[in-house]
Amino acid sequence: MKPTFVIAAAAAAAALLAGCCQKCGKGDACTAEACDSRNEVIETILTRRSIRAYSPEAVDRTQMQTIVECGLNAPSGLNMQPWAVRVVDSEEFIGGMTALYRERHPETDGDESFRNMFRNAPTVVFIASPDDGSGVFDCGLLAENMMLAAWSMGIGSCCLGSAIGFIASTPETAPFIERLSLPEGYRPLIAIGFGYPDEQPEARERDMSKAIFVD
Ligand SMILES: Cc1cc2nc3c(=O)[nH]c(=O)nc-3n(C[C@H](O)[C@H](O)[C@H](O)COP(=O)(O)O)c2cc1C
Incomplete structure (x- = not known):
């Protein structure tokens, strides 16, 4: 050395x-x-915010390809890569699931700002993992890689636990989930909305006391 x-x-x-x-x-x-x-990495991490207002156009697929590639480069236990990533930018797909959502959520009627059930994102990524729960941590790392890569490219995102809850509790969504062609034994774990930001939200407070150095 x-x-x-x-x-x-x-x-x-x-x-x-x-x-x-x-x-x-x-x-x-x-x-x-x-x-x-x-540096740029720290800048990206510290400035990323969840975005819930977007321009209507879907994210350019070449940019999404880069974002997905960053996700797939996340670490995973034993490099098992226990994930399946599905990028959906079809208005028909997103609109079809949203129509089901509206049936269950009549309060969205008359809401001019409501465009779809994915916080209005024009591109939605579904991350699926084995239904024994073994890939949960790995998929979280993949998800964050994607969101940070997107933010570094000027693309906003928002993790959507509510969308997964709706899918799990609404059997009528099954035809849409079948269209994702997930591997046997996989189920959607996380949905992430992506799009070009149409808002600049303030940072939500973080509790720094949750981490301490131990001597
Ligand atoms: C697992 C998970 C599920 C989330 N589900 C939702 C959701 O359903 N709807 C939503 O608007 N935001 C959702 N969020 C975004 C959080 O509200 C957001 O990350 C948090 O308030 C911190 O804000 P920031 O991302 O702008 O720093 C979710 C985030 C995570 C990590």
């Missing part, structure tokens, strides 16, 4: 132990928000 590399690695380790990043001179006062060496 080259001596310069060893010195650099030791300096980096010392800086980390001191609670400060390698380049930033703020010492213990360094936080992700205030760090002087904040």
Whole structure:
């Protein structure tokens, strides 16, 4: 190993132990928000927000391909990749499921702002995993990779637990789920809406006390 590399690695380790990043001179006062060496990855993570208002056009498929590729590069236990990703930008598909949703949610009648049950997203990604629950953690990592990649490209997203709850509790959605051609034994775990943002929401507060360093 080259001596310069060893010195650099030791300096980096010392800086980390001191609670400060390698380049930033703020010492213990360094936080992700205030760090002087904040880079593009940190910027993307800290500025991402859930988006619930979009331009009507679907996300360009070439861009979605990049986003999906970033998802598929997420880590997974034993590299088992226990996921199936389905990108839906068909207005007929999204509109058909939304029609079912509206039957159950008459309060959406007359709501001018309501375009579809996926928080109005024009592109929806369904992430499915084995129904024994074994892929849940892995799929979460995949999902976040996709949302961060999207945000770095100016594309908004929102994780939609409510959509999965609706699918699970509404047998009439079965024909749509069949169209996803999921592998045997897989079920939809997460839906994520994607689209070009038409809002700039404020950050929701985070409780930093949920993480502590243990001496
Ligand atoms: C598992 C999961 C399910 C979610 N389900 C919904 C949902 O059904 N509808 C919605 O509007 N937002 C949903 N969200 C988005 C959260 O409300 C949002 O991430 C949280 O309020 C923090 O805001 P931020 O993403 O803008 O930082 C979900 C997020 C996660 C991780």
